[in-house]
Amino acid sequence: KAGVTQTPRYLIKTRGQQVTLSCSPISGHRSVSWYQQTPGQGLQFLFEYFSETQRNKGNFPGRFSGRQFSNSRSEMNVSTLELGDSALYLCASSWGTGLNTEAFFGQGTRLTVV
Amino acid sequence: QKEVEQNSGPLSVPEGAIASLNCTYSDRVSQSFFWYRQYSGKSPELIMSIYSNGDKEDGRFTAQLNKASQYVSLLIRDSQPSDSATYLCAVKYTGGFKTIFGAGTRLFVKA
Numbered sequence: 758k759a760g761v762t763q764t765p766r767y768l769i770k771t772r773g774q775q776v777t778l779s780c781s782p783i784s785g786h787r788s789v790s791w792y793q794q795t796p797g798q799g800l801q802f803l804f805e806y807f808s809e810t811q812r813n814k815g816n817f818p819g820r821f822s823g824r825q826f827s828n829s830r831s832e833m834n835v836s837t838l839e840l841g842d843s844a845l846y847l848c849a850s851s852w853g854t855g856l857n858t859e860a861f862f863g864q865g866t867r868l869t870v871v
Numbered sequence: 872q873k874e875v876e877q878n879s880g881p882l883s884v885p886e887g888a889i890a891s892l893n894c895t896y897s898d899r900v901s902q903s904f905f906w907y908r909q910y911s912g913k914s915p916e917l918i919m920s921i922y923s924n925g926d927k928e929d930g931r932f933t934a935q936l937n938k939a940s941q942y943v944s945l946l947i948r949d950s951q952p953s954d955s956a957t958y959l960c961a962v963k964y965t966g967g968f969k970t971i972f973g974a975g976t977r978l979f980v981k982a
Contacts, residue, residue: 790970800915800959800972813969847914856902856963857922860970862914 759784761850761863769869775836778866782829782850788812789831790860791823794845803846806831807854838870875962877973885981890947892976894960897941903963904936904943909975910956918958919945950980 762781770776782789790813791803802815806825823833829850835842845867849860874897884890892906903922907915921927921934921943933946943962947954957975964971 792972799974802969802971805969815969845914856965857920859905859917859920861917862907865914 761848761861763846763848763863763866765866766864767867767869769871770838771871772838772840774838775834776838776868777832777834778846778848778868780831780833780848780850780863782831782848783861786850786852786861787829788851788854788858788860789825789829790849790851791831791833792847792849793817794847794865795843800847803833805854812854835868840870843868843870875960875971875973877958877960877976879974879976881977881979883979883981884950886950886952888950888980890950890954890978890980892945892947892958892960892978893942894944894962894973895942896960896962896971898962898964899938899941900965902965904934905961905963905970906932906934906943906945907959907961907972908954908956909959915959947978950978952980952982954978955980 788807790805793801805813809825825831845865847865848863851858851860876895906918909915919934921936927934931948935944959975960973
């Protein structure tokens with residue numbers, strides 16, 4: 758069974774540009790969550806999608822957005838990139854959204870903003 | 872503000888010893904608890920989940936949950952150098968089911 762797949766693995770962008778990251782969940786999983794990981798802030802929750810609906814949102818500016826498609830694949834978009842957006846962006850999938858559902862992470866996309 | 876606190880370490884233990892990793896959380900309505908292991912440059916990998924008070928064992932790993940004291944711990948028996956990693960505690964809350972991660976504890980197992 759294939760795991761969570763994130764593309765691209767590495768990305769270098771210039772300040773002011775926008776970027777789109779992709780996440781394909783484990784087959785059968787309908788929930789996708791996105792996290793930003795930096796050395797100083799740790800893992801910070803961005804948003805969660807289930808059945809194409811955003812269920813939860815973290816404390817990030819509106820420049821960060823996401824969506825989920827009918828096949829459960831998800832994308833996140835960051836517009837007007839800032840240097841501080843440089844981070845590892847992780848996607849996690851789970852079969853549902855209940856309390857006892859376990860989430861599994863993809864390998865992440867390393868974004869560098871220059 | 873819901874918080875999950877972990878000692879950042881590093882925690883250093885000799886090979887074969889028991890490593891004890893602790894995590895405290897701030898909100899009493901927390902319901903689900905997870906431990907992840909993250910090797911340097913890699914993504915987090917789920918080790919265990921625990922939902923009710925008491926101990927849960929899986930191989931060399933034991934998770935312990937005490938909701939009254941608001942802490943969850945992970946014991947690693949017979950620690951191996953390959954266990955050297957950062958261990959992340961995650962707490963899933965009711966009311967939106969948002970999952971909050973601690974900053975992680977770095978563990979070094981010395982051969």
